[in-house]
Amino acid sequence: MTQSGAEYAETVQYVAQGRAKGRSLKPLRVLLPFLRPYRGPLIGAVLAMVVAASATLIMPAMLRGLVDQGFSASRIEEISHYFFLFLAAAGAMGVSGATRFYFVTWIGERVTADIRKAVFDHVLGLTPAFFEVTRTGEVLSRLSADTTLVQTVLGSSASFAIRNVLMAVAGIALMFLTSWKLTALVVAGVFVVILPLIAFGRWVRKLSRESQDRLADTSAHAAETLNAVPTVQAFSREDDERARYAKATEESFVIAILRTRARAVMTAVATFAVFGCIVGVGWVGAQEVLAGIMSPGQLVQFIIYAILVGGAFAAVSELWGDLQRAAGASERLVELLETKPAITPPANPKRLITPAKGAVRFENVSFRYPLRPDTAALDEMSLSVEPGEAVALVGPSGAGKSTVFQLLLRFYAAQSGKISFDGTDIAELDPTELRKHISLVSQDPVIFSGTIADNIRYGRPGADDEAVRNAAEGAAALEFIEKLPDGFNTRLGERGITLSGGQRQRLAIARAMLRDAPLLLLDEATSALDAENERLVQQGLANLMAGRTTLVIAHRLATIQKLKRIVVMEDGKAVAEGSHDELVAKGGLYGRLAALQFAAAAQ
Ligand SMILES: Nc1ncnc2c1ncn2[C@@H]1O[C@H](COP(=O)(O)OP(=O)(O)OP(=O)(O)O)[C@@H](O)[C@H]1O
Structure with a gap:
């Protein structure tokens, strides 16, 4: 049951290592397992998108017929026919649009709910070591802000992007069919536009990560402060806290604005370049019509396709930023999901004999807290407690008493030595199973x-x-x-x-x-009681302790004076043990503590 520093480093990997520095939308890939169960709605959404794109793209072809055949009274029926088709296409667009909206929003909501649950479930299983290095506010921000970002993307941006890509691809194909020459010109123009967009996109992504990080900092600070309002007020630190919060909020505002500026520039450049390109190509087309190479209807059809395709590209470039933000958010969520608990149940956990008796044994246990690797909280500690026995742990603050409880509850794993429960090494048990046999009354x-x-x-x-x-x-x-x-x-x-x-x-x-439970851990369980209530609770505790193994941490020796076995701890070791009278007779640390406390009480 040894746990190396390396294993711990793994626990806090995402804090220590920083995040993977990908620049693509690849992190969105991690959402795939969450999407997989919902194939039906996904297929529905894709079908609706295909119908919507087809209905949109068919219109310019109809317009071409209308223009080329000319408006004359003799063609009234044909013209009406075209308008009837337009109406049908409009209907198809309406229905498919609504269907897409419904399915896509449904998927967004469903998957976000699943991700939220998965992250919460996972985080709840992480050991205290994780929470020592991660602020709760940060986890909360990931649960709310990051999942909301993912939801926006799954629930709308992604579908817009896919629809526009579909439109662009099909539109380009149709443009090609209409006039390959003009299309070649457009494609060349578009490539010139895309290159600077990619550079911009990277910048926006970096800024959005920073802005999310700041947001997490801000909420972490708010959560910490709001949890401690009475303390803040008692020390008259409201103004400082307000200033700190304001500073953090302003910083996140500045970054958000930087991000927005970058996106605004990106949108402007993209829109102008794309449409400028279309205007130029339209001018070339007009020359072709004048030269009789193209029909006017063909040019109209081509230009509408070009506008649709241009619009699709502009939309994608705008959505690209959203997609990248969501990629960042997904990355952060996955980092959380991939953080491994420092303690995992063994592959084949042993089972405890039932009914459990609650025998506890520490054999030369040494332990250092991950955040304080230079100090041994327990140093070759040995202790053996028989079933049904009540043992008190006393000693100066920092002696390692609470650490004994932390290790017994398997919140941490000792670096060396062995801890057993009813004769089984607790490392061989499923921690949840072990904890079912323990009752804890903590100090706070x-x-x-x-x-x-x-x-x-x-x-x-x-x-x-x-x-x-x-x-x-x-x-x-x-x-x-x-x-x-x-x-x-x-x-x-x-x-x-x-x-x-x-x-x-x-x-x-x-x-x-x-x-x-058969093992009872009392950590200063009566420290906040007055003498009267303490007497009442002592009676209750005595009932509770009967027939159970009990470990009691006490600062006030009066509360444990009657126990047969008192273990004195100092610097992570058991230095003496015996009954109150025996220990007082021996003098030493206990003798000094008892002299101080009972002398004070006698005064
Ligand atoms: N989570 C932690 N991370 C790092 N060091 C810790 C942690 N918890 C306790 N320590 C350190 O480990 C040592 C033993 O602490 P422990 O809480 O076991 O003492 P204690 O005897 O219960 O003290 P007290 O009576 O004041 O509660 C102390 O030096 C303490 O500062």
């Missing part, structure tokens, strides 16, 4: 938005109301819950900010009680 419990009952039930979804109530009672939370306006159905704010720290802790304890 998280309360989710929802009701009090929902929050307790988080420990064991599906538990009945009575079990929830019993858990609350055991955690000494019943009294305060019943005083709330809606009792167990009281809704809590986004992060339970309407509860006091002590109340949150009691909810977290109730959650752990309901979870009913």
Whole structure:
């Protein structure tokens, strides 16, 4: 169960390495697997596009007939016939346009929803190491802004682009049939136009990546600040935060405008060049008509084709920018999807014997946090806890107590040594399976938005109301819950900010009680309680600990004084162990801590 620095580097690859520097639309390829399941609507959309393009392209041919045959009263029927055909073509354009719009929008929405789910599902499985280097706001921005960009492209730009390419290709073929000479002139002109467009396109793509990055920075900053409004206000830092946000927003504005300018120039150059080219060719055509080489109807047909083709090219050049932005966004989404969790379940995970007993063993475990490779958080740590035993971990701040929990929960993998649960190396278990056997009450419990009952039930979804109530009672939370306006159905704010720290802790304890797992991890579980409530909760905890293996981290020695086994940690190692009295008798670190705390309490 060793994890090298290299593996960690892989975890944070997209941050560390920067992004692949492709300049094409290739990243859009990654959307293909998401499109594959929707062949039906895709075929529908393509058919509708083909019908729309055909209906558009047939019109100039009809116009040619109309012009060449001339308008005279004797041809009234034929002329009406042409207009009837125009009407039919218009109808076909309307219906196929609507069909294309429906299918394409449907695909855009569907695929974006799938991508959002895939990214969220994936990110939720990444280990804490990933979140140490990635701000939540950045992930959120990818989930919303980047997926929205992809949606715009799939839901409209791509189909416009494809339709215009279709029009251009078919239009050029028809132009060729109408007059190959003039067509050759147009094609030559268009090539002259395309080369500068490609250069522009690259520039726009670079700018749009930057603008997306800035947007992500801005939202990350906003999320961080908004989550800490009381702290910001308490330190009177509102103006600084406003200034920081304004600066980030302005920067992203400047880049967005640069991008827009580039696109504006690109559009102007493209439009003028294409239509200028058509005008020139039209002039050559007029000479041919005058010389009797071409009929006027042919010239009209040719010019309309040329305008359609020119319009199609102009549209594609404008959409090119959109497509490139979406390519950038897809690249960022895929980077997220491809980030591998630092810890993955083994190919053939072992299964725990049921019912699990909760025996825990650390054998010479050494561990350094990925972001602090120079300091050992655990240094050859050994610890053995029998099933049903309660052991306290004490020691100065930074001694590595919480790290023991982090490793047991397999949020990180130790670099050397072995950690086993019921005799099985935890590296050989599926982490999700392992965690099902662990209940954690953390120092700063998280309360989710929802009701009090929902929050307790988080420990064991599906538990009945009575079990929830019993858990609350055991955690000494019943009294305060019943005083709330809606009792167990009281809704809590986004992060339970309407509860006091002590109340949150009691909810977290109730959650752990309901979870009913064989191994209980208590990280300063009663630190936010007053003496009265602590006494009540201690009783609940005692009930909870009975028959379970428990590891307790405590700063206040009074809370663990009665436990038979106390392990003293210092600098990532267990340096002493014994009962309170034994350790006090030995003196040492524990003796000093106890002397300080109990002397203070006695005063
Ligand atoms: N995610 C992290 N990344 C890098 N270093 C960390 C991380 N978490 C903890 N550390 C470091 O690892 C060492 C052990 O930390 P740990 O949280 O296990 O200590 P502790 O004994 O639980 O302390 P406390 O009682 O203050 O909670 C400390 O030096 C700490 O700074």
